[in-house]
Amino acid sequence: MAEESTVTAPPELTVGVAALTALLDGRYADVRRTVRELLPAYASVLEDAETMPRDEFRERVKDVVLEIAGTGAAAMGFPKEYGGGGDIGASIAAFESLAYGDLSVLVKVGVQFGLFGGAILQLGTQRHHDAYLADVVSGRLLGCFAMTETGHGSNVQALGTVATYDPDTSEFVVTTPSEQAGKDYIGNAAKHARVAVVFAQLEVAGERHGVHALVVPLRDESGATLPGVRIEDDGPKMGLNGVDNGRIWFDPDGTVRVPRENLLNRFADVTEDGTYVSDIESAGRRFFTMLGTLVQGRVSVGAAGVSASKSALTIAVRYALQRRQFETGTDGADGGPEGQEQLLLDYGLHQRRLFPRLARTYALHFAQEVLAGELHDVFSGIRTDEETRRQLESRAAGTKALTTWHATDTIQECREACGGAGYLAVNRFAALKADTDVFTTFEGDNHVLLQLVGKGLLTDYASEFSDLDQLGMVRFVAGLAVDTVLERTRVHRLFEQIRDALPGGSDDWHTDSGLRDPNYHLAMYRFREEHLIGGVARRLKRGVDSGMNPGEVFSQVQDHVIAAARAHVERLVLEAFVEKVAALPDDSGDLKLVLNLLCDLHALSGIEADRGWFIEHGRLNTQRSKAITREVADLCRRVRPIARGLVDAFAVPEALLRAPALIGGEA
């Protein structure tokens, strides 16, 4: 509800689409372009998703996955000696671009090469790599990643499947002790997987050593299920029906036996005589170390969320540039040509609905780029310290939560912005919405992921605390003086940054800083983060000090932990965007101005959305709060003339947009 602005309009910007695409594509422009050029050949899959019976569609998707595997685009992260591309960063870029196409294909690629292949690569050793990876990379051996169980979603440490070592035969006996301990929602399980990486409680000589992974065959060459293995189809799903999710139970009587060598033994092993050995002493830490190697899955889902948002925005913006609506005088007396209705995108409200989401999509794109870069560095051995690894895991978890929620929200808004036409399957939104829906809960439920981020923040990623569960975290924080908590956490360092960022010191937020100064935006985001973390620490401490049990304390502050984590990730996202723009040479002309505009819009609409909190905490007064609302509307008006260029720069292949009636088809 911006009041009219009195600022003189700045000159109109123009977008060099190719230059902007190049900037978005970044380091892996070739990979991205290759995948984008590959995808139109499979555009018909989008239609098959609607028309084929489920079984047939699953086969179709499998065939496409194998064809894509044949091009090398699916396995860029595997070592070259097994047929991979030997470049982690490239594999993320390829996955992100594949997400412009059908998402069943994408997720099946993710299951086979990311989860299944990734587990063998990361948790296994040479013998497993030699035995499996070439076949995984080529697609000759399809597999699945059997972690989640019906009875335990996000709480993997508590899963029920057991692998008991039998020293007499040097085998592991894999059993599902109860119906609820069946593996569930496992992609590739219902039809195509011949083997599974199974996560189970490892039991050696009567002693439990926590969750470990081992390779367990599921089907023979003919596709028949092996003895002792029971598999059930998860049935139709909201979306992603080209992926054959299923449930797996292993005979509780012990029919399923695999050789000792099938244990993926990078972090722990069992010797032939039945001795458990591991370089990592703490069971919890061992578990989190194993899980940590699987972080690529979360980075990939986050990337897919950004791509899906780009597809939706491309359609909605182009629709709003075609569709006219109402309001111009039918008598021709109101400035417009007679009977000419106004373009949807010229309405302030429509701009408000689409442009902040467009700006945020850019922000999340660059945040993903930073994240993928860190992933690459850590997994390529460029950065090896423990803290970097912990921060990567935290950033991956938090970014995944934000990008996937953003996708859900953006796709919904874009679909509504296309009216009834958006409801037809031919217009892409049906599939985008249904297929991406699960992103918010798979590879870790978003709320659980943010709790993980919160825990990291409160313990400063200290490796000695990395294996703490939430209760351990509560006790840890409660055991320190609050000042110590603040010092041990990022908070203290952050606060210094804030003070430095504000021209007149921290007392001057209201007055001296320009609304479009990125230092002001960062100071606001940092303040929020710092304040929320400090608040959580104080509440945890007070709760425990007052005699409540840690579980109860945690339950009461849980939303506060999550708010702190979210504020933290929002700050990382904004920093990524600000740094990207700052790094552009000043002579890059409109390109820099355009990105500055988007960065301002993203930052300010974020502050606007949370202005209640900022006012409550003394960081906004009501005048400035209203000024921000006006500024956001102004920025939207400035985005209007370049909106088409901004979505064109995403370079979603035309054949994948579908929506001929909405966007004017191939014309």
Place this chain on the structure above:
Amino acid sequence: MAEESTVTAPPELTVGVAALTALLDGRYADVRRTVRELLPAYASVLEDAETMPRDEFRERVKDVVLEIAGTGAAAMGFPKEYGGGGDIGASIAAFESLAYGDLSVLVKVGVQFGLFGGAILQLGTQRHHDAYLADVVSGRLLGCFAMTETGHGSNVQALGTVATYDPDTSEFVVTTPSEQAGKDYIGNAAKHARVAVVFAQLEVAGERHGVHALVVPLRDESGATLPGVRIEDDGPKMGLNGVDNGRIWFDPDGTVRVPRENLLNRFADVTEDGTYVSDIESAGRRFFTMLGTLVQGRVSVGAAGVSASKSALTIAVRYALQRRQFETGTDGADGGPEGQEQLLLDYGLHQRRLFPRLARTYALHFAQEVLAGELHDVFSGIRTDEETRRQLESRAAGTKALTTWHATDTIQECREACGGAGYLAVNRFAALKADTDVFTTFEGDNHVLLQLVGKGLLTDYASEFSDLDQLGMVRFVAGLAVDTVLERTRVHRLFEQIRDALPGGSDDWHTDSGLRDPNYHLAMYRFREEHLIGGVARRLKRGVDSGMNPGEVFSQVQDHVIAAARAHVERLVLEAFVEKVAALPDDSGDLKLVLNLLCDLHALSGIEADRGWFIEHGRLNTQRSKAITREVADLCRRVRPIARGLVDAFAVPEALLRAPALIGGEA
């Protein structure tokens, strides 16, 4: 992020489920119960929706609709002499209850009996009633409601189809002048409709008289399309695939001719010699009068949105009472039994996610009840004044927007709150989400509907202004002094109410009123409404006075108009809830306390969500704002023990919940 409260816990409430159901069922308890008892017989349709090929499923849905028609549950609003129930209110109650079942069935019922049958009833006269209604009510004659066109969604006045009177043959020639003027998204058109009520520009003796409706046959008895009629299938949709939506074109060369008597002539007619006659002089007003009679469709969609929210919340709350997660110490030292994880619903965050939505569902239920009552009174001739009718139309439009957005939001949150399991089709969310998605844009796009509400607010529903378009409205408002605008609108009266409501006068909001005083809540909601309306009026006036053209002015204040309209409807919803609770006898024990609790939670979480605005406008200080956040968390904790009863009271038939794994099945 509530800080701990120091208030002593009040005694725990209990819910009498039967009594609460009776209260929710209200006047039409019998009708609702009948429908709820009818539905389980068709529970298999929910599964058929996933498993049947589209064509087969459409037939299945049609058969179910005809069977339901046979019970009388679908046509309660039609006059008894044609086989109906003769009770408008009952028809809404039945529709609302039908919405617990498959929504393709529901929407097909809506198309046949609400839209098609309703148009003949409301726009036609005795001759049409006699000719069609008995067959409509029995389902012998299936029809469709052909209003929307590809080129014009919400802007019906500008549609392109033409009906030209030919005095030589006493016929109307119905033509589609361009591809874009084809009727689109028309339910029942692709397969089952034998006739259509077609909305077309009426042309008599070379003169256009605006949009009118007439009955046009589409198919012969065998189902073959008639000469000059071209029908195309809209194809697969995001959801509601049991409804056969299609496009219709009428030969532009004039093959399609219908007798003069086919004009639905309640408000206008053409005499045999070709004279246009109508008691309503203004073409605009005639149009809005016709449209106004179709308000029942919006009331029905709103009701369905509330029901769908109830289904989703029932599943999510029951799931959260089954599912345990994390956090209790594995050493058993933290108060819980060893290894026992906490119930999801015991987490503060989970309560925050579900309970305000639960409370709002109650609020919207009672708002719908008031709306359905007004609809009944107006359409049963109990209240006949023009202003009541206008207010009904406005309330229907606004309530539909709020309930359908609420459904989208609630279903999404509930699905996420059920984790990955919520993604499986067997668990109802897939269908709920996909089927209800279109509710936000059909029967009028929600934003367009709120604009309509805003227009009514700004012109005080004055009948002489009811046919103004948005530009007329801008000019009208601009032509008055701002004080006059405020006086002419509800604003002035509202403001008096606000002052009366606050114990110490309007200066005392911060201090004297209790947070749980409904008068305080109402004062806040009323203030927001009044302030937003006044602000819009001033901006409209200032814009026009400064020489901008009305179209531009409107575009700039559009989001403000919509915010004002939304605030208005929010106030109506809250009033409906408050009045419902106030009307309960004080000796109704916990029932009244329970509803008070929900009403407080609804009201306060609404203020909390918009606290930035309230602070900006001097109606909250930061202390009180934080106190509200704490209070919301406290209220959630108080709802926790009665949550199961609150969803059980919705009485969604067990067989329709599906979700056996989520809620424990039939056990």
